[in-house]
Amino acid sequence: MTTIDTSQPPTQPARKVADFKPSLLLGEHSLCPGCGEPVALRVLLEVLQELDIVQRTIGVVGHGCYGSFVRIMDIDVLQCLHGRAPACATGIKRVRPDCAVFTMQGDGDMANEGLQEVLHAAARGEKITCVMLNNGVFGDTGGQQTATTVLGQRTKTSLEGRNAETHGYPIPVAELVAGLRGAAYVARTAVSTAAGVAQTKRTLRRAFEVQLSGAGFGLVEILTMCPTGWFVPTAEGPDYLTGSLEQAYPLGELVSP
Amino acid sequence: MTLRLLEGSAAIAESAIVAGCRFFAGYPMSPFTGLLENMSHQLPAAGGVFLNAESEIEGVNMALGAAAAGARAATGSCGQGIALMQETIAEAALNQTPIVVFNMARNQQDYFQCTRGGGWGDYRTITLAPKDIPEAVEHTQLLFHLADKHRAPTILYGDPLIAQTRVGVDMRPLDFGPLPPKDWALDGTGGGTGRSRQVWTWAMGKATDPGPGPDRHWRAVGEKFDAIAAVEARHEQSGVDDAETVVVAFGSAAKFVEYVVAELRADGHRVGWFRPVTLWPFPGAALERATTQAKNVLVFELNAGQMLDDVRMHAADRGAVRFIGGVSIAESGLAYGDLLDAPVIRQRILDEIEERTA
Numbered sequence: 144m145t146t147i148d149t150s151q152p153p154t155q156p157a158r159k160v161a162d163f164k165p166s167l168l169l170g171e172h173s174l175c176p177g178c179g180e181p182v183a184l185r186v187l188l189e190v191l192q193e194l195d196i197v198q199r200t201i202g203v204v205g206h207g208c209y210g211s212f213v214r215i216m217d218i219d220v221l222q223c224l225h226g227r228a229p230a231c232a233t234g235i236k237r238v239r240p241d242c243a244v245f246t247m248q249g250d251g252d253m254a255n256e257g258l259q260e261v262l263h264a265a266a267r268g269e270k271i272t273c274v275m276l277n278n279g280v281f282g283d284t285g286g287q288q289t290a291t292t293v294l295g296q297r298t299k300t301s302l303e304g305r306n307a308e309t310h311g312y313p314i315p316v317a318e319l320v321a322g323l324r325g326a327a328y329v330a331r332t333a334v335s336t337a338a339g340v341a342q343t344k345r346t347l348r349r350a351f352e353v354q355l356s357g358a359g360f361g362l363v364e365i366l367t368m369c370p371t372g373w374f375v376p377t378a379e380g381p382d383y384l385t386g387s388l389e390q391a392y393p394l395g396e397l398v399s400p
Numbered sequence: 401m402t403l404r405l406l407e408g409s410a411a412i413a414e415s416a417i418v419a420g421c422r423f424f425a426g427y428p429m430s431p432f433t434g435l436l437e438n439m440s441h442q443l444p445a446a447g448g449v450f451l452n453a454e455s456e457i458e459g460v461n462m463a464l465g466a467a468a469a470g471a472r473a474a475t476g477s478c479g480q481g482i483a484l485m486q487e488t489i490a491e492a493a494l495n496q497t498p499i500v501v502f503n504m505a506r507n508q509q510d511y512f513q514c515t516r517g518g519g520w521g522d523y524r525t526i527t528l529a530p531k532d533i534p535e536a537v538e539h540t541q542l543l544f545h546l547a548d549k550h551r552a553p554t555i556l557y558g559d560p561l562i563a564q565t566r567v568g569v570d571m572r573p574l575d576f577g578p579l580p581p582k583d584w585a586l587d588g589t590g591g592g593t594g595r596s597r598q599v600w601t602w603a604m605g606k607a608t609d610p611g612p613g614p615d616r617h618w619r620a621v622g623e624k625f626d627a628i629a630a631v632e633a634r635h636e637q638s639g640v641d642d643a644e645t646v647v648v649a650f651g652s653a654a655k656f657v658e659y660v661v662a663e664l665r666a667d668g669h670r671v672g673w674f675r676p677v678t679l680w681p682f683p684g685a686a687l688e689r690a691t692t693q694a695k696n697v698l699v700f701e702l703n704a705g706q707m708l709d710d711v712r713m714h715a716a717d718r719g720a721v722r723f724i725g726g727v728s729i730a731e732s733g734l735a736y737g738d739l740l741d742a743p744v745i746r747q748r749i750l751d752e753i754e755e756r757t758a
Contacts, residue, residue, distance in 0.1 A: 192592075214605065227461040232465060235466065242469075263458065
């Protein structure tokens with residue numbers, strides 16, 4: 144058992160949680176309490192620092208709540224049109240092959256408006272890492288149904304819950320991408336638990352390592368909480384994620400070199 | 401000067417590479433297809449990147465990405481393919497990414513979508529309309545220069561005659577003067593410095609270094625296009641000083657008009673011609689001067705009357721403006737129809753002259 148000697152002043156000043164934030168974070172996020180996206184951003188930035196690729200990384204950010212991250216991430220960023228990030232990232236990577244290039248998109252951005260982009264980029268084996276923050280809802284516009292909204296989930300445009308007959312089935316993006324030969328790394332994680340956050344960080348690190356190795360296209364689908372868009376109390380976000388999204392979208396590595 | 405016999409599509413591709421184009425992505429649509437094929441052959445050999453895009457939307461966004469990373473990048477299409485690109489062309493105007501779009505159009509029905517655009521926001525697209533292949537070769541290099549100079553998308557408005565015919569071409573690099581450094585381009589080195597770069601339509605900057613934000617940024621972009629309009633308008637004219645009739649036409653049609661007007665002048669008619677070289681900015685002040693004493697201002701274009709709007713806005717006497725063009729497309733849909741014919745144009749001009757003097 145460790146005892147704390149209180150007779151002497153501490154050898155190091157007391158550290159607050161804020162002291163641990165990656166230096167690439169330039170400020171506070173402005174998203175809702177309980178949102179999973181800032182956690183994903185944080186581990187992503189930590190990975191860039193740990194891999195020592197900060198000064199050769201270019202991000203391509205789509206349109207969603209996470210779009211506001213452009214203001215607080217201290218890396219070179221192209222903020223692009225809704226859904227087009229994998230195409231823009233393709234152009235960047237092809238003319239700057241020594242850079243690490245990633246996209247940050249939501250499920251609306253990637254699975255609705257930009258499904259064509261991500262599938263073709265994967266099929267081409269573009270050496271980029273696409274990150275999809277999947278909360279099964281259009282968060283930025285207040286909780287409408289996306290392509291990944293799970294069956295039974297209530298949204299503002301499926302008030303009685305998504306049903307297959309009326310609204311069709313959800314699209315499992317990671318599984319679709321995993322079926323393409325150009326995909327070198329495909330994984331799905333969740334940031335709903337501490338272990339999940341740690342796993343997400345390890346997964347992102349692996350994804351960037353695969354990109355830098357030149358093996359091919361990478362996708363990391365991260366399930367994130369959106370209590371506001373799910374219309375559940377903030378504290379219930381993680382449990383809701385486990386009971387809904389995670390049931391439809393199993394976690395794990397789907398493709399790895 | 402050494403002339404080489406080249407098809408227009410091959411000449412434009414080569415000129416783009418001479419201008420430093422190192423990225424091209426596109427999707428086939430005739431008569432643009434020839435340029436796409438030539439780029440796929442020529443660009444990799446020049447150390448550039450060619451990509452077969454999954455659609456026009458991705459083609460233009462790939463070009464935007466490459467240009468945002470500092471490369472000279474281009475895409476192209478025609479007609480409805482250009483229509484698909486409009487959202488991104490507008491975005492490139494607003495986030496100030498210099499891409500070049502080759503609109504090797506089927507005919508002249510793309511005037512509105514080149515000069516007005518179909519995208520969102522207060523923007524314009526610099527559009528050059530060459531009358532023939534040698535001018536298209538020059539314009540290709542000029543468009544890359546203007547795009548970089550103004551950090552704005554630019555459009556070449558070609559057509560089947562320019563894309564698919566052959567002439568002797570003098571291919572050499574053209575010097576349009578110095579350009580500002582691309583210190584805004586994304587290369588990744590800004591990371592972790594506190595001054596990382598953004599290419600962002602909303603221009604909100606970093607939390608530690610706020611940008612102008614959309615209100616001020618979009619006003620500044622609007623003012624930039626006003627400034628471009630004041631300096632980049634180009635035109636050609638002939639015989640307008642003593643002309644009672646001025647015929648206005650652009651692109652290949654203007655070359656036919658030039659020929660017909662020369663014939664009519666030889667026959668003693670007081671006719672001149674005026675050709676906007678830039679469709680945007682439209683050379684309105686020059687057109688006003690050129691039509692000061694004209695009784696007839698005739699607009700010949702192969703559409704239902706699109707440039708007609710600009711001519712009406714700028715002619716010295718808008719009551720003198722008459723439309724003598726029309727939609728004219730071959731059965732194939734890929735070439736001009738019967739209207740693009742010197743005797744037809746001649747007769748239409750003569751009919752208007754006689755009607756006014758009768």
